[in-house]
Amino acid sequence: MTYEEITKETVPDWVRDSLSQAKDWMSSIDMSKIKVPDLSNVSLPTVDVSQLPGFKEAAVAPAGMDDGVKNFQAMATAPPPGPVLNKASSVSGGSSGSGGPSGSSMSPPDQDLMILTKKLIEVRNLLKTVNNNANLQLPSIVVIGSQSSGKSSVLEAIVGHEFLPKGSNMVTRRPIELTLIHSENSKEEYGEFPQLGLGKISDFKKIQKTLTDLNLAVPDSECVSSKPIELRIYSPNVPDLTLVDLPGYIQIHSRHQPPTLKQKISDLCEMYIKEPNIILAVCAADVDLANSEALRASRKIDPLGHRTIGVLTKMDLVDPADAVAKLNNPDFPLQLGYIGVVCKAGGSGNAPGQALIRAEDNYFKSHPEFRQANASVGTPVLRNRLMKVLEEHMGRGLYRIVNSVEKELDDARYQFKVHYNDRKISPESYVAEAMDSLKTRFKAFTKEFGKPQVRDQVRAMLEERIREICEEVYWNDPRVNQLPKICSDPIWTTRLDLTFASLTKSGVGRSSVQLVIDTLVQNMEQMLSADQFAHHPEAREQILAFSTEILRSKFHVTVDQVENTIKPYKFEVECTEQEWQEGVKRAVTLLDTTLSTSEQELKTIKSAFGRRRLRNAIAQIKKQEKEAEVNGLPTPVVAEPVSESDREAKLLFNAREALRLQKHISTLQGRLAALRSRQCGVSANKSCCPEALLEVLADKLTYTAVMFIYVELLNEFFFQLPREIDNKLYYDLNRQQILKFANENPTVRKHLEIQERKATLELVMEKLRSLNRKH
Numbered sequence: 032m033t034y035e036e037i038t039k040e041t042v043p044d045w046v047r048d049s050l051s052q053a054k055d056w057m058s059s060i061d062m063s064k065i066k067v068p069d070l071s072n073v074s075l076p077t078v079d080v081s082q083l084p085g086f087k088e089a090a091v092a093p094a095g096m097d098d099g100v101k102n103f104q105a106m107a108t109a110p111p112p113g114p115v116l117n118k119a120s121s122v123s124g125g126s127s128g129s130g131g132p133s134g135s136s137m138s139p140p141d142q143d144l145m146i147l148t149k150k151l152i153e154v155r156n157l158l159k160t161v162n163n164n165a166n167l168q169l170p171s172i173v174v175i176g177s178q179s180s181g182k183s184s185v186l187e188a189i190v191g192h193e194f195l196p197k198g199s200n201m202v203t204r205r206p207i208e209l210t211l212i213h214s215e216n217s218k219e220e221y222g223e224f225p226q227l228g229l230g231k232i233s234d235f236k237k238i239q240k241t242l243t244d245l246n247l248a249v250p251d252s253e254c255v256s257s258k259p260i261e262l263r264i265y266s267p268n269v270p271d272l273t274l275v276d277l278p279g280y281i282q283i284h285s286r287h288q289p290p291t292l293k294q295k296i297s298d299l300c301e302m303y304i305k306e307p308n309i310i311l312a313v314c315a316a317d318v319d320l321a322n323s324e325a326l327r328a329s330r331k332i333d334p335l336g337h338r339t340i341g342v343l344t345k346m347d348l349v350d351p352a353d354a355v356a357k358l359n360n361p362d363f364p365l366q367l368g369y370i371g372v373v374c375k376a377g378g379s380g381n382a383p384g385q386a387l388i389r390a391e392d393n394y395f396k397s398h399p400e401f402r403q404a405n406a407s408v409g410t411p412v413l414r415n416r417l418m419k420v421l422e423e424h425m426g427r428g429l430y431r432i433v434n435s436v437e438k439e440l441d442d443a444r445y446q447f448k449v450h451y452n453d454r455k456i457s458p459e460s461y462v463a464e465a466m467d468s469l470k471t472r473f474k475a476f477t478k479e480f481g482k483p484q485v486r487d488q489v490r491a492m493l494e495e496r497i498r499e500i501c502e503e504v505y506w507n508d509p510r511v512n513q514l515p516k517i518c519s520d521p522i523w524t525t526r527l528d529l530t531f532a533s534l535t536k537s538g539v540g541r542s543s544v545q546l547v548i549d550t551l552v553q554n555m556e557q558m559l560s561a562d563q564f565a566h567h568p569e570a571r572e573q574i575l576a577f578s579t580e581i582l583r584s585k586f587h588v589t590v591d592q593v594e595n596t597i598k599p600y601k602f603e604v605e606c607t608e609q610e611w612q613e614g615v616k617r618a619v620t621l622l623d624t625t626l627s628t629s630e631q632e633l634k635t636i637k638s639a640f641g642r643r644r645l646r647n648a649i650a651q652i653k654k655q656e657k658e659a660e661v662n663g664l665p666t667p668v669v670a671e672p673v674s675e676s677d678r679e680a681k682l683l684f685n686a687r688e689a690l691r692l693q694k695h696i697s698t699l700q701g702r703l704a705a706l707r708s709r710q711c712g713v714s715a716n717k718s719c720c721p722e723a724l725l726e727v728l729a730d731k732l733t734y735t736a737v738m739f740i741y742v743e744l745l746n747e748f749f750f751q752l753p754r755e756i757d758n759k760l761y762y763d764l765n766r767q768q769i770l771k772f773a774n775e776n777p778t779v780r781k782h783l784e785i786q787e788r789k790a791t792l793e794l795v796m797e798k799l800r801s802l803n804r805k806h
């Protein structure tokens with residue numbers, strides 16, 4: 032391509048101007064002082080323009096300049112890449128020329144070569160996060176070969192480190208998807224297992240150990256699994272490549288291995304060597320190529336050898352002349368050729384790296400047969416060829432992948448529009464929204480659960496207690512109906528004091544605080560079971576735990592406060608006439624409800640047994656009771672019948688219950704009449720109307736208790752809980768926990784997935800378009 036052709040195309044004006052300026056300067060300077068690289072097949076003037084005064088300033092890319100322009104700068108200063116299978120990379124110059132695997136960083140031609148591959152590897156990694164659609168696959172180099180053919184040694188020579196599992200017990204059991212990432216500006220070399228999230232591993236022994244463990248985790252009974260292990264290696268000494276190491280082909284299975292193993296390995300390899308992947312068929316040079324399983328498999332799937340590279344390992348183990356002859360393998364010619372390597376020099380085995388490459392280079396140089404035949408040999412040559420072939424295949428697949436990504440993107444955009452009306456969310460916004468809605472519901476609850484509601488609860492609890500006390504002390508005593516006449520009798524005043532004490536000393540503080548706490552916890556549980564929190568059991572438990580924690584921390588102090596403040600009522604209660612009237616009213620209501628409950632129970636018994644039968648049975652019981660009384664015997668007890676079929680016993684039992692209820696109803700009616708009488712209209716007659724006095728007392732206890740429960744417990748809880756929710760479930764969460772929380776909700780997970788897929792595909796599309804233009 033001529034200078035004019037180059038500049039006419041996609042080059043921005045400022046670059047064209049700089050180059051044209053450079054061209055003018057060239058004619059005015061002394062060419063003899065300038066270093067002239069070999070640009071024989073380019074029609075640019077043979078000059079390294081970067082050496083020219085003023086070029087550097089002009090060529091510094093302005094911020095935001097895209098990679099295409101940067102590439103062009105590189106192209107302007109470097110010799111152009113040769114054809115894909117450049118014979119210059121044979122033993123005559125290639126083994127030392129293309130940058131050793133563990134030597135310095137890539138030389139400029141390699142950098143150029145790698146840009147498309149690098150970008151497409153990025154694209155590939157992005158696509159992997161979207162889905163496993165076969166149409167979105169970019170080519171990888173798949174390494175196949177018989178066991179011990181030297182596959183691992185070749186891969187390690189390319190990487191420059193020993194990191195693959197070793198051992199006799201079939202240690203490669205899963206595909207290892209290896210991505211090599213050339214990190215130009217860093218000296219750091221490390222590996223990462225993206226599926227495991229172990230972070231950077233700089234020790235290659237550790238990488239080897241992890242790989243071995245992952246492989247050996249496949250049980251002996253299965254021996255092989257198709258689940259790949261992903262490994263990424265970052266280094267300034269590796270080219271950008273994607274490789275897959277597979278279990279080696281076997282001839283026969285051993286005693287402990289499954290009989291289907293041979294077939295399983297073949298199937299696994301066949302799955303991987305399909306289009307668009309490139310096949311690296313590894314064969315040991317000391318074995319007859321006609322028997323090579325790798326070549327056999329590749330011939331089946333790639334009969335014309337368009338995408339197969341043959342690698343002959345162990346070249347040192349055969350006569351050099353024979354080795355050269357094997358490289359031309361006429362039985363199965365490959366368009367991408369054969370390359371010979373020695374990955375274990377001197378028989379002792381060098382660690383992969385510089386020393387191994389030097390030893391290999393020495394070996395090939397020390398045998399003139401290779402030089403004379405201009406044979407393609409050496410790991411650097413192999414490495415270079417892999418880069419070129421991968422780039423070429425990636426370039427070829429570009430159009431196909433652009434189309435597939437476009438289709439996927441259209442689909443993702445459609446789904447996003449139809450299902451979510453293009454509404455964007457983020458895991459963070461979802462967490463914030465979930466917490467806000469919880470806090471809003473909590474606030475609504477605090478309004479609903481004000482002092483009046485708490486008071487109702489505590490009062491209802493004390494009413495129940497009054498009922499129990501009255502039943503025990505008054506309503507079960509037959510003399511109580513004479514009370515209006517005999518209430519000044521000391522026996523009744525003493526009883527009144529006892530009743531009074533049993534209410535005030537019954538642990539009102541503890542039980543009222545516990546009652547409020549139970550209600551709060553119950554409400555929290557209800558709140559957290561509703562809506563979105565139903566999807567977040569862990570967060571729900573956490574909120575409940577710190578709610579209970581706040582309440583627990585306030586429990587004792589609130590109980591003490593309540594008990595202290597109600598202490599004066601343990602000795603006396605003063606009340607106004609107004610308060611007394613209110614007390615009487617409440618006592619009447621209490622008796623009314625108790626009365627109607629008893630009446631209802633009696634009615635149920637009557638309708639179950641019939642009035643006549645019941646009357647007769649009651650008469651029989653009364654007779655028995657009379658006889659017992661006459662004879663000075665205790666009242667006969669009728670036990671509850673065990674068998675449902677014992678109808679007679681059941682009747683007698685219920686008759687006794689009906690008798691009790693009749694007496695009870697009569698007592699309650701008597702008490703109601705007393706409470707409604709003029710006698711109970713004034714507070715001076717307390718001992719005649721104990722129910723009213725207990726009601727007055729309960730009211731005072733309730734007001735006092737609720738006041739302190741509100742101040743010490745509720746206010747604190749209402750204030751602290753929203754802050755705890757913010758601190759522990761919002762600010763404290765790391766990115767991982769936020770993602771986990773959001774993904775627990777299936778609706779949100781789906782929304783995020785489609786949104787993520789769309790965003791990734793848009794990014795991929797952008798990268799692909801820019802690459803496509805450059806390509």
Ligand SMILES: Nc1nc2c(ncn2[C@@H]2O[C@H](COP(=O)(O)OP(=O)(O)OP(=O)(O)O)[C@@H](O)[C@H]2O)c(=O)[nH]1
Pocket residue numbers: 176177178179180181182183184185203278279344345346347348372373374375376378380
């Ligand atoms: N002499 C010599 N030995 C080699 C060469 N390449 C590999 N070897 C040796 O061959 C043996 C097998 O090599 P590996 O790289 O483990 O072979 P593999 O194909 O990965 O073996 P499996 O993973 O068991 O299938 C090892 O002892 C290597 O040291 C070579 O170029 N020359």
